[in-house]
Amino acid sequence: MKKISSENEIKLILERISSEIKERHIDMKKVSFIGIKRHGDILAERLKYILSKDTGIKFNVGALDITFYRDDLQMISELPEVKSTEINFDVNGREIILVDDVLYTARTIRAALSEILDFGRPSRIELAVLIDRKQKELPICPDYVGKIIPSSKEEIIDVFLKELEGKDAIFIRKKDEPMET
Amino acid sequence: MSPWKHKHLLGLSSLSKKEITRILDEAREFYKVLERPIPSVPALRGKTILNLFFEPSTRTLMSFTLSEKRLSADSLTFSKTSSSIKKGETLLDTVKYIEAMKIDGIVVRHSSAGVPYYLSQRINAFVINAGDGAHEHPTQALLDLFTARRHFKTLKGLKIAIIGDIKHSRVAKSNIIGFSKMGASVTVCGPPTLIPFGIEKMNAIFEYDLKKAIKDADIIYVLRIQMERQENGMFPSLREYRELFGIAQQNKKKGSIIMHPGPINRGLELTSSMADAPNSLITEQVKTGVAVRMAILYLLGGASEKI
Missing domain, CATH: 3.40.50.1370 (Aspartate/ornithine carbamoyltransferase)
Structure with missing residues (x-):
């Protein structure tokens, strides 16, 4: 097991991504965030917090559960627990920043895109991730990346966030290694 | 969360309090889906569900049909009046031949109690009881x-x-x-x-x-x-x-x-x-009927194997 990022580093990454978002959006009022559960929604809230403080804009934040849109529902034997999707704003014409913790196969992102498009027609969707594993199986590229960690299918990346796990840290481990607690 | 272990839904007598709660909790999410601009999800894409109604029904049949469509399943409806049952085909034959067309699930209503159970013992598809005689609904x-x-x-x-x-x-x-x-x-x-x-x-x-x-x-x-x-x-x-x-x-x-x-x-x-x-x-x-039936169809038809 190896620590990839500390609390301070995660903070710096989110600050950097926030300024990149600001740099690329002329009209920040059009920006809304949608985070993929679990973790992505928390990261989206943090980005919102940083950018709200900076610009004074009250951004909309939505949370997405992609269970019903998974492409492997017919292949898995155990049904995943369904969490709530909460998008309580009109996505039409918005510039959506889709947020997830780890970009792995990109199939989650594919499912998230389908789900968002069922809510309406945003003018643009961009992808922000904390970690890019460089293992994607679909032609989907992130627009904002925290850290690139090329890793094999035998490895697992664990993200811990204060709101859920009580601390901020990212670890990488072998599949058979126990999880950091 | 523990896996869903029933292949069929034949009656409430075989469900525990925990399992009933699970269905109601899932239904809450589907209720929200129904309020979206596009009120459907692709969870059962590629699955085929047959509504087999040997008794007249408006509400239950429409509700099931709509639930299946909202889950992106293909659904077809069989009703007694327009079928070979009139020509003397047995129930099991009717269902066997329909199943041969690759049906994943059957929603059945019949005036005789026990028909859903009888079918569940003889076919591979999952069976949902949509009312059997004076037994259960x-x-x-x-x-x-x-x-x-x-x-x-x-x-x-x-x-x-x-x-x-x-x-x-x-x-x-x-x-x-x-x-x-x-x-x-x-x-x-x-x-x-x-x-x-x-x-x-x-x-x-x-x-x-x-x-x-x-x-x-x-x-x-x-x-x-x-x-x-x-x-x-x-x-x-x-x-x-x-x-x-x-x-x-x-x-x-x-x-x-x-x-x-x-x-x-x-x-x-x-x-x-x-x-x-x-x-x-x-x-x-x-209104809630559609959400609840979506939850049931999702639990029974969502994954390929039941444990």
Whole structure:
């Protein structure tokens, strides 16, 4: 097991991504965030917090559960627990920043895109991730990346966030290694 | 969360309190899906569901068909009147040949109790009971539980009075089982000839006097008088039934609600003013029906293998 990022580093990454978002959006009022559960929604809230403080804009934040849109529902034997999707704003014409913790196969992102498009027609969707594993199986590229960690299918990346796990840290481990607690 | 282990949904008697809660929790998410601009999800894409209705039905059939479409499943409907059953084909043959066309799930309604079970033992597809004789109607009871839980936040400690023909009613049976499993207390009321012998063994209290039965009830659940099953004179006259058991006024219990599985015989078991009263959840029952059936179809048809 190896620590990839500390609390301070995660903070710096989110600050950097926030300024990149600001740099690329002329009209920040059009920006809304949608985070993929679990973790992505928390990261989206943090980005919102940083950018709200900076610009004074009250951004909309939505949370997405992609269970019903998974492409492997017919292949898995155990049904995943369904969490709530909460998008309580009109996505039409918005510039959506889709947020997830780890970009792995990109199939989650594919499912998230389908789900968002069922809510309406945003003018643009961009992808922000904390970690890019460089293992994607679909032609989907992130627009904002925290850290690139090329890793094999035998490895697992664990993200811990204060709101859920009580601390901020990212670890990488072998599949058979126990999880950091 | 533990995996869903039932392949079929034949009745509420085989579900635990925890499993009923799971269905109601999943249904809550589907209820939200129904309020989206595009109220459907691709969860059952590529699955084929057959609605096999040997008895006439409007609401249940439409509700199932819509649920299947909202989950992106392909659905087809078989009804008795336009089929080879008329030419003398047996039930099992009919279903076997339909299954050969690659059907993943069957929703069946039949006038004989036990047909869903019989089919579930003989075919590979999953089976959902949409009402079998006077046995059970689990999806109706689940949507009633969902509607009540949504309204009262919890089912524990609620008092429900079920009024009408308990004996011939599969809705009543499934609801008695469901509400008592979830910790509500159930009172039944109706003409004694229409109360099955041994009702107390189902954890229901029998009350002959309508006024007493509904006095403290949080939910007044009115059953339809099934004209088609009343040919052998189980009560003297419809007028007498209306006088003694028709719901014509509210009870004194604050916050009580009226429910009815439909279709209503207006002016018989329920007056129009009561059916359309602000505390009537009858329309809401229809709305929640789609969400609850989506949850059931998702749990039974969503994954390839059941553990």
